[in-house]
Amino acid sequence: MADTKAKPGLLLDIRNLRIEATVFPPGEPPKNIVLVHDVSLTLEKGKVLGLIGESGAGKSTIGLSSMGYGRGGVRITGGEVILNGRDILKGGKEGFRKLRGREVCYVAQSAAAAFNPAHKLMDQVVEATLLHGTATRAEAEKRAVALFKKLSLPNPETIGERFPHQVSGGQLQRVMTAMALCSEPDLIVFDEPTTALDVTTQIDVLAAIKDAIRDTHVAALYITHDLAVVAQVSDEIMVLRDGKSVEHGETHQIIKAPRMDYTKALVSVRSIEHGEKKPTPKPLLSVRNATAAYGGGVVKVLQNVSVDVHPGQTLAVVGESGSGKSTLARVVTGLLPPIAGSITFAGRTLAPRLAERSKDDLRELQMIYQMADVAMNPRQTVGTIIGRPLEFYFGMRGRERDKRVAELLDEIEMGKGFVDRYPAELSGGQKQRVCIARSLAAKPKLIICDEVTSALDPLVADGILKLLLRLQEIEEVAYLFITHDLATVKSIADSIAVMYRGEVVRYGPKSQVLIRPFDAYTDLLLSSVPEMEVGWLEKAIKGRRIGSGGH
Amino acid sequence: MLDIKRIPIPALIGIVLTTLFVLAAIFAPFIAPHGNGEIVGDVWEPMSAGHWLGTDNLGRDLLSRMIYGARITLFIAVLATALSFSLGAILGFSAAVFGGWYDTLLSRLVDLLMSIPTLIMGLVVLSVLPTNLVTLILVMGILDSTRVYRLSRAVAVDINVMDYVEAAKLRGEGSGWIIFREILPNALSPLVSELGLRFIYAVLFLSTLSFLGLGVQPPDADWGGMVKENKDGIVFGIGAALIPAAAIAALAISVNLVADWILNRTTSLKGGRG
Numbered sequence: 166m167a168d169t170k171a172k173p174g175l176l177l178d179i180r181n182l183r184i185e186a187t188v189f190p191p192g193e194p195p196k197n198i199v200l201v202h203d204v205s206l207t208l209e210k211g212k213v214l215g216l217i218g219e220s221g222a223g224k225s226t227i228g229l230s231s232m233g234y235g236r237g238g239v240r241i242t243g244g245e246v247i248l249n250g251r252d253i254l255k256g257g258k259e260g261f262r263k264l265r266g267r268e269v270c271y272v273a274q275s276a277a278a279a280f281n282p283a284h285k286l287m288d289q290v291v292e293a294t295l296l297h298g299t300a301t302r303a304e305a306e307k308r309a310v311a312l313f314k315k316l317s318l319p320n321p322e323t324i325g326e327r328f329p330h331q332v333s334g335g336q337l338q339r340v341m342t343a344m345a346l347c348s349e350p351d352l353i354v355f356d357e358p359t360t361a362l363d364v365t366t367q368i369d370v371l372a373a374i375k376d377a378i379r380d381t382h383v384a385a386l387y388i389t390h391d392l393a394v395v396a397q398v399s400d401e402i403m404v405l406r407d408g409k410s411v412e413h414g415e416t417h418q419i420i421k422a423p424r425m426d427y428t429k430a431l432v433s434v435r436s437i438e439h440g441e442k443k444p445t446p447k448p449l450l451s452v453r454n455a456t457a458a459y460g461g462g463v464v465k466v467l468q469n470v471s472v473d474v475h476p477g478q479t480l481a482v483v484g485e486s487g488s489g490k491s492t493l494a495r496v497v498t499g500l501l502p503p504i505a506g507s508i509t510f511a512g513r514t515l516a517p518r519l520a521e522r523s524k525d526d527l528r529e530l531q532m533i534y535q536m537a538d539v540a541m542n543p544r545q546t547v548g549t550i551i552g553r554p555l556e557f558y559f560g561m562r563g564r565e566r567d568k569r570v571a572e573l574l575d576e577i578e579m580g581k582g583f584v585d586r587y588p589a590e591l592s593g594g595q596k597q598r599v600c601i602a603r604s605l606a607a608k609p610k611l612i613i614c615d616e617v618t619s620a621l622d623p624l625v626a627d628g629i630l631k632l633l634l635r636l637q638e639i640e641e642v643a644y645l646f647i648t649h650d651l652a653t654v655k656s657i658a659d660s661i662a663v664m665y666r667g668e669v670v671r672y673g674p675k676s677q678v679l680i681r682p683f684d685a686y687t688d689l690l691l692s693s694v695p696e697m698e699v700g701w702l703e704k705a706i707k708g709r710r711i712g713s714g715g716h
Numbered sequence: 717m718l719d720i721k722r723i724p725i726p727a728l729i730g731i732v733l734t735t736l737f738v739l740a741a742i743f744a745p746f747i748a749p750h751g752n753g754e755i756v757g758d759v760w761e762p763m764s765a766g767h768w769l770g771t772d773n774l775g776r777d778l779l780s781r782m783i784y785g786a787r788i789t790l791f792i793a794v795l796a797t798a799l800s801f802s803l804g805a806i807l808g809f810s811a812a813v814f815g816g817w818y819d820t821l822l823s824r825l826v827d828l829l830m831s832i833p834t835l836i837m838g839l840v841v842l843s844v845l846p847t848n849l850v851t852l853i854l855v856m857g858i859l860d861s862t863r864v865y866r867l868s869r870a871v872a873v874d875i876n877v878m879d880y881v882e883a884a885k886l887r888g889e890g891s892g893w894i895i896f897r898e899i900l901p902n903a904l905s906p907l908v909s910e911l912g913l914r915f916i917y918a919v920l921f922l923s924t925l926s927f928l929g930l931g932v933q934p935p936d937a938d939w940g941g942m943v944k945e946n947k948d949g950i951v952f953g954i955g956a957a958l959i960p961a962a963a964i965a966a967l968a969i970s971v972n973l974v975a976d977w978i979l980n981r982t983t984s985l986k987g988g989r990g
Contacts, residue, residue, distance in 0.1 A: 519886070525890055532886055557889065
């Protein structure tokens with residue numbers, strides 16, 4: 166495909182790109198902020214450039230500028246974007262219309278939100294091709310089916326007849342890639358295409374995208390925050406921070422020999438050293454044969470689960486979405502009473518229902534949520550949020566309470582100045598810290614951490630994990646750590662429970678769980694976690710024993 | 717904290733007008749040049765230095781009647797709105813928090829009440845019960861509270877599933893804390909905008925009832941009643957009925973301007989600091 170244009174040469178040349186936006190702070194005159202500071206990059210035909218950085222680094226903004234698009238009031242105010250030898254910024258509206266969907270295509274992060282639920286997949290896949298009149302409908306559909314086949318979608322001939330909700334998330338993401346490839350563009354912008362997927366699904370999508378890029382000789386900008394992912398698909402990597410280019414080089418060099426400190430930090434993320442603690446004879450929390458179901462016992466989401474958490478230690482519960490790991494947390498907290506099994510906590514048997522538990526049971530068992538911004542009342546200040554458990558459990562008032570709040574803020578490495586702030590005035594990492602402080606205020610013996618780092622940027626998540634480990638040393642608190650991220654597990658767990666379809670398939674101390682031989686599912690899970698190594702993807706695909714569930 | 721220069725002009729207009737109405741209502745006996753029922757001149761005298769707004773169908777001073785009317789209108793509307801909001805919001809929030817049969821029972825009861833047109837319901841109830849201020853306020857408040865119940869339940873159901881409410885439940889907080897400290901502050905914005913509207917509906921409903929003769933009884937009159945008293949004059953080219961009508965309109969607009977402004981201020985999640 167696109168063979169006529171496959172001769173080597175420069176495809177995209179972005180020079181001194183400057184992107185600005187106007188912000189309207191309430192009560193102040195509107196002001197301009199610069200989102201991208203004079204970034205330059207070049208991309209040859211058939212090559213893949215990875216753009217990597219934290220949220221707010223400007224990677225999506227730069228990616229979209231290659232099709233002359235500024236999201237939500239963002240303006241391209243300087244520089245040139247030269248595609249196929251002409252500056253597309255000078256083309257005007259008509260020029261953009263000819264360019265988008267034909268020369269440059271876009272693959273969005275959330276395929277589920279990007280497809281129109283009212284139209285069949287095939288109609289949406291061939292839409293751009295037909296609009297630009299580059300092929301007849303029959304040709305376009307033939308091409309689409311070939312792409313479905315290449316992207317290893319099930320039933321390539323008929324999958325186009327389905328509606329978006331009738332295929333899984335991973336499949337939808339591949340259909341979206343087919344949509345981008347269908348009009349045979351010269352350049353595709355992938356905007357975090359695998360971030361919202363489970364690890365076991367991500368690897369399939371990643372492999373499909375990589376194959377498709379290789380076979381169609383299309384060039385690509387691959388935007389992600391995950392260095393390990395980008396290392397698998399790209400030839401070059403550009404590291405961005407605060408709208409500036411930090412480092413740009415061959416993938417191999419960035420991974421193996423990063424030059425800048427920021428890149429080094431990104432490469433070495435999740436390399437926390439954590440010595441494993443031995444299980445104690447008396448576990449703090451012990452779940453025995455817990456079975457739980459939704460819908461009045463019809464849908465069993467947890468079957469016969471037995472795990473122990475030891476005082477001052479961390480049990481990590483891993484699994485993909487739908488494996489029942491969050492349900493386990495709901496059962497332990499009493500939000501979902503189990504239909505069978507028992508929970509023993511600190512020597513006493515816990516009542517199955519939340520309403521029947523004593524105040525001490527509630528106090529000693531705290532929870533931290535994945536989305537810190539919805540876990541805090543947006544109408545309460547940090548002082549109220551942290552101070553409430555102190556009032557509620559210990560009856561602290563006035564100065565005594567304020568003093569303890571200040572101590573807790575110190576413990577989570579935030580200063581006194583935050584007491585009067587509202588959650589909307591905090592960054593993502595700070596919000597999660599406040600949530601940690603709120604649960605610590607209750608002086609708990611066990612904290613359930615439900616995916617506490619998955620909504621955070623890698624470096625911020627790293628800080629949170631280090632904080633949690635430090636607090637464990639000081640406060641002797643145990644964690645039940647729910648996550649789908651095995652790198653996190655390796656850095657903080659003492660024991661691990663692997664869950665699959667509501668059952669614990671592997672359970673034990675970390676050193677035993679992570680040692681061969683693995684059962685089939687654990688093997689799949691472990692081998693699906695991207696490693697920061699060029700060529701890992703091919704090795705992992707070859708070495709797999711079972712396919713992913715396709716969630 | 718509150719800088720007058722930063723209040724937008726529409727809100728300022730609303731605040732000034734609303735304050736004027738409220739002051740007139742509170743200090744009616746001191747401001748009004750004549751008594752409420754006092755006949756001071758001819759029927760439907762035009763505006764003059766003696767009677768700024770002229771006289772009404774019985775020769776009473778219209779300005780004085782308007783000022784006393786403001787008192788009755790605002791008094792009934794404020795109390796009825798307060799009743800409908802406390803009743804509707806508390807029942808709506810608790811229905812969302814407790815759920816189950818409590819929710820079903822309340823919701824169906826409210827549906828039942830809402831299925832009967834408000835005006836017909838009001839007419840029937842008021843014609844059976846003795847017509848005094850307490851009944852009037854109770855009937856208006858309870859009928860209006862069904863609307864408030866629907867809105868607050870809908871808003872609270874959304875908030876009730878947020879993680880911070882779950883966190884409060886896990887902490888062991890009682891329903892009081894959850895309703896008043898977790899849900900209420902977050903439901904305030906839609907409720908405040910509804911408050912402005914509901915208040916005006918109360919004024920209009922009261923006016924309608926009085927116009928039909930079931931509201932405030934003579935010799936007292938609210939603005940709606942005054943429209944009724946003077947409506948026959950319109951045929952003879954006398955605008956006395958338009959003055960209370962204009963007052964109702966002015967009150968409706970100004971109260972909503974204030975409500976809009978409060979709404980804008982309370983939607984900020986950063987404590988108004990920007």
